[in-house]
Amino acid sequence: MRTFLPIIHFSHDLVSNSGQLTAVVPLQGFRATKLRLYIKEFAVHSIGKAFCTFFLIFGICLGTQKVGAQISRGDVDLNLQLEITDPILILSHLFLGTFSPSCSQVADVDSSQVVDISDPIQLLSHLFLGDPAPENLSLFEERLCLEPSQEQAERGMLVYENPDPEGNTFACLTCHNLVPDADATYQRPGHSLVGALGRPSYKNGELDHFLDAVNVCREFWMITEPWEEEDEEFLDLTSLVRGFNPVEATEALELQIEESTHQGPSTGDPVQGCETFHSTCIVCHGEGALGTERAPSLVFDPINPLDPDYIRLRVRTSGNSDTVYENLTGGxxxxWSHSRLSDTELEDIVAYLSERPVHECREIEPPPVGVVLRSGELTNESNGVMGKVEELSTGVIRVVMFNYDGEGDEVRPWLYLGDDLDNGLSFGENLVREAPGWEDATLEIPLPDDLTMDAYDHFAIRSISDGSVFGRCELLPIDNNGEGTVVRSGQLIERFHGVRGLVEELDTRKLRFSNFYYDGAGIDVRVWLYQSGNPQGGYEIGPDLLRPSPGWVDATFVVDIPERFTPDMYDSISIWCVPVRVSFGDTKLE
Ligand code: HEC
Ligand code: HEC
Structure with missing residues (x-):
């Protein structure tokens, strides 16, 4: 990468040749509106976008030259050189089947969309007769061909997991699994992205390119801008999907989008419908159909119950009627096509949603609480302050059995480091209260954002106005001595979100994590026990490990292994994202 300082000039060339930033011409003659348009285009295309907006004000732009695709068509061994071995490999691919290129595009020397005998011939004529060199792969094709780097896969995972900031609350993850549907926790309206890169056509044969198919989802379901082929986000998502399944030719999907043939009251089973709802619609409509930020509540309303025919219509034909799909009726x-949800399953769901619930299929689990990282016992210095203080992995200080008479002025929780009481900070609400104050209460006080654990190791209840301390304690790491002896251990191998650290299995049926790092991001991330070689067939244990930024930094904690998981059921541990069914970091216990 080369850094340089050009005076800004946005030429038309710059816009179309995304990010070829070479011109050094003073900024002149642009009307403000025109300039803004170019800046936007530029920001999308350039790697150095963050710098550009800033440096623009000074009339200079610190950019980085974008590197184009490096791999030439025909370079089937991907060694960045065209040599005699390349046509030989293509011939052995065509006639002996002893070689297969890592993507068909690289063997398609003449860009004819098929790999045939004309490809090695053209390559030979280039090598020996001086014919023009084959073109380079496009950036997208290059991503199809190469194993993704760790950084590309990580960035791709963020693209897959998160809604677009410009769009609505849906992410690719909302509607598509990344593992085969049969292995997935939830059945989603779109097909798994496994195999999605190798289809001959998309969207019921209407579109030829993966990007066009993805853009239909972006525009009509995520309500955001389509991607360009060179957009980093698109390329990183491609790398992620590629990493999960090397590109192989797969069949085109055929979706039946038609109204249900059933009418009137459902003959389905509401209890089964509750089960099915909780593995399908739950992703957007939430546990117990209570609604989420993605979709409204569908809870039974006795005054205005949902009409069975209306539910069927919504499930079968919902979607913007301007998309490539036919027969959609809006929304x-x-x-959900028939291949995603059968009529039997739909009828059960209709029964569950349209009838007065007699009983639910499942108990709604209380939200999991975090792991205790450090704790202490408040010493009473005045006003009857007592309680046990626990620092939770969720970024919350919990005080249990909290007692305090409620008197004083501006009394708040206080954090400080070592003996340096006065250099601490207050957080949470004023705890002053009318008599009898707090009696055996539980406080849950969120920690201030972006505070690292090493910034404090003491907790106090303190009057902010006169500085007097009512009770205080040191926050000590949960004592691991005496937890048991280590039977097996392993170092976590990082996959996503910076997960690493040491895992030790103790003879007391506990897993101890130490020197543990993880940025705390994702959705429903748990400790996962599995047999090596079969990560999908595992078991989640312990609480959700999500944690506000900066996440887990050199942390130590212990997770209990429930009785029902005997040591022969697992030999490996992962930090596992449950809905995506992906390991953020894992290790085999030796
Ligand atoms: C709100 C739901 C929703 C969201 C969000 C969504 N899609 Fe889709 N997508 C669908 C549905 C429904 C289909 C049609 C069913 C199918 O083909 O799997 C589809 C189809 C596709 C297809 C074509 C499958 C084929 O072969 O015809 C691709 C590729 C695709 N989506 C990728 C993506 C990507 C990548 C994202 C994120 C940028 C995304 N989708 C976001 C619902 C969604
Ligand atoms: C990708 C997210 C998503 C999934 C998955 C999803 N829905 Fe919806 N649903 C929505 C949104 C958003 C709305 C409201 C906007 C609209 O009407 O399109 C909605 C609206 C509805 C409505 C209309 C509610 C009303 O009061 O008008 C019904 C009925 C419904 N959904 C049923 C279902 C059923 C049944 C399933 C599972 C088979 C399901 N939905 C799965 C997002 C989703």
């Missing part, structure tokens, strides 16, 4: 909710 932001995605349709």
């Amino acid at each position: 932001v909710m995605p349709f």
Whole structure:
């Protein structure tokens, strides 16, 4: 990468040749509106976008030259050189089947969309007769061909997991699994992205390119801008999907989008419908159909119950009628084709949603609480302050059995380091209260954002106005001595979100994590026990490990292994994202 300082000039060339930033011409003659348009285009295309907006004000732009694709068509061994071995490999691919290129595009020397005998011939004529060199792969094709780097896969995972900041609350993850549907926890309206890169056509044969198919989802379901082929986000998502399944030719999907043949009251089973709802619609409509930020509540309303025919219509044909799909009748909710949800399953769901619930299929689990990282016992210095203080992995200080008479002025929780009481900070609410104050209460006080654990190791209840301390304690790491002896251990191998650290299995049926790092991001991330070689067939244990930024930094904690998981059921541990079914970091216990 080369850094340089050009005076800004946005030429038309710059816009179309995304990010070829070479011109050094003073900024002149642009009307403000025109300039803004170019800046936007530029920001999308350039790697150095963050710098540009800033440096623009000074009339200079610190950019980095974008590197184009490096791999030439025909370079089937991907060694960045065209040599005699390349046509030989293509011939052995065509006639002996002893070689297969890592993507078909690289063997398609003449860009004819098929790999045939003309490809090695053209390559030979280039090598020996001086014919023009084959073109380079496009950036997208290059991503199809190469194993993704760790950084590309990580960035791709963020793209897959998160809604677009410009769009609505849906992410690719909302509607598509990244593992084969049969292995997935939830059945989603779109097909798994496994195999999605190798289809001959998309969207019921209407579109030829993966990007066009993805853009239909972006525009009509995520309500955001389509991607360009060179957009980093698109390329990183491609790398992620590629990493999960090397590109192989797969069949085109055929979706039946048609109204249900059933009418009137459902003959389905509401209890089964509750089960099915909780493995399908739950992703957007939430546990117990209570609604989420993605979709409204569908809870039974005795005055205005949902009409069975209306539910069927919404499930089968929901979606913007301007998309490539036929027969859609409007709505932001995605349709469910028959291959995604059978009529029997739909009838059960209709029964569950349209009838007065007699009983639910499952108990709603209380939200999991975090792991205790450090704790202490408050010493009473005045006003009857007592309680046990626990620092939770969720970024919360919990005080249990909290007692305090409620008197004083501006009394708040206080954090400080070592003996340096006065250099601490207050957080949470004023705890002053009318008599009798707090009696055996539980406080849950969120920690201030972006505070690292090493910034404090003491907790106090303190009057902010006169500085007097009512009770205080040191926050000590949970004492691991006496927890048991180590039977097996391993170092976590990082996959996503910076997960690493030491895992030790103790003879007391506990897992101890130490020197543990993880940025705390994702959705429903748990400790996962599995047999090596079969990560999908594992078991989640312990609480959700999500934690506000900066996440887990050199942390130590212990997770209990429930009785029912005997040591022969697992030999490996992962930090596992449950809905995506992906390991953020894992290790085999030796
Ligand atoms: C709100 C739901 C929703 C969201 C969000 C969504 N999609 Fe889709 N997508 C669908 C549905 C429904 C289909 C059609 C069913 C199918 O083909 O799997 C589809 C189809 C596709 C297809 C074509 C499958 C084929 O072969 O015809 C691709 C590729 C795709 N989506 C990728 C993506 C990507 C990548 C994202 C994120 C940028 C995304 N989708 C976001 C619902 C969604
Ligand atoms: C990708 C997210 C998503 C999934 C998955 C999803 N829905 Fe929806 N649904 C929505 C959104 C958003 C709305 C409201 C906007 C609209 O009507 O399109 C909605 C609306 C509805 C409505 C209309 C509610 C009303 O009061 O008008 C019904 C009925 C419904 N969904 C049923 C279902 C059922 C049944 C399933 C599972 C088979 C399901 N949805 C799965 C997002 C989703």
